[in-house]
Amino acid sequence: MRAISAFSRASRQLLLAILSLAFILPAHAQRGISLVRDAEIEALVAEYARPILEAAGLSRSGIEIILVNDNSFNAFVAGRRIFINTGALLMAESPNEIIGVLAHEAGHIAGGHQQRLRDQLARAQTMAILSTILGAGAMVAGAQSGSDGLGRSGTGLLMGGSELARRTLLSYQRTEEATADRSAITYLERTGQSAKGMLKTFERLGRAMSLAGVRVDPYQISHPTPQERIATLETLARQSRHFERKDPPALQLRHDLMRAKIAAYTQGHTAAKRMFRDNPRSLPALYADAIATFTSGSARGAISKIDAIVKANPNNPYFHEMRGEILMKAGRPVEAAQAFARAKSLDKTRSGLIQIGYGQALLATGRPENVRKAVGELQAGLSRTKDFSAGYRYLAQAHAQLGNVGDAELATAEGHFYSGKYNDARLFAARAQQKLPKGSPSWLRAQDIINFKVPKR
Ligand SMILES: [Zn+2]
Structure with missing residues (x-):
């Protein structure tokens, strides 16, 4: 699981420190907004959403679908x-509960709710939207210092009326x-699925809302659930x-x-154990144990645990991927590269993230033939995961x-470009051009970066 951007609390900083490939977008540091990239979770949620x-x-x-690193x-x-937290x-x-939420959100999109705002937001970058919704201050600060990553286009709209945009985004008409x-019920019916999960979610939120003094969940603000609505839904x-x-x-x-x-x-050993206390020898419990051992700093201790899981389930790409990450942390890049190679060959979704992980491991071996191979893997991975700017660091290396x-x-120019640092991107693109054959594909790409017009506010 790779965190993109920032974490606020101390425990999250610890998490960040131990996550490979993690990097910080400074503009969001003070707000603690972050996204998560993870091949396994992305593939699963995409599968929930597709039908x-x-x-x-x-x-x-x-x-x-964008994963937001937030516990609420x-x-x-x-x-x-x-966006889903x-x-x-x-x-x-159960999957059904998430599928129900996705069905409801799809209902808003298909219904053309706030279509005008949506059209404008379609061009905005992910982090700009997120900043607007979760904290306009972070985005303004970032835009002024020029360090705000991803959020140029659309920034004007969001800055001009960020309070309005936020209110509108977070509240629908009854x-x-x-x-x-x-x-949502129609979509669930068409796909042969139950609306029970959706009902359960809204009931839970409705209950929480009726309890005075309870922290208000953001989902409640955006999706008010009065009793009559739940009754109709049921x-x-x-x-x-x-x-x-x-x-x-x-x-x-x-x-x-x-x-x-x-x-x-996100919560470590204790929480993971609690979640699976009824079934501590189940596969998810063992998986959680291996990962928590790894994230608590003991990569070596985690290796035997993930080895056992992989041995019993040799065809799950994500177990191999996790094994690769653990081996990298344990300083065993040759074996890590083998694990990522296996993950890549098993991954039917062809996640760019896994391929970037493979390239990173090949690079870490330091063997010239592997480094050459790493270039190809990183380029291929990045071509499908363009905005994963950390990957460009490995490619540059x-x-x-x-x-x-x-x-x-x-x-390096690409990495800056995809994190929205256009000045740095231009600088490195110009330096690249001096060394690249004029008119070559790389030279032309550098020219594109130099010519890129930052959308006006
Ligand atoms: Zn809604």
């Missing part, structure tokens, strides 16, 4: 992106909520013949593995080790 988006007629709309229960739509994934006991609920949900339908066991297992990972990464200074500078 729903299809049923909603949105499968060709380029809807992206939240999910919201902004532009073409559905790791806290929501952790709290949801009629829009009812419409989204009804649409009536509709129960009419379906799929109401009692359970998620397939294989999907439930993947869901539990995901929760194990999130619990271990690999090029530098091979003596390709121009390519190294171009990779």
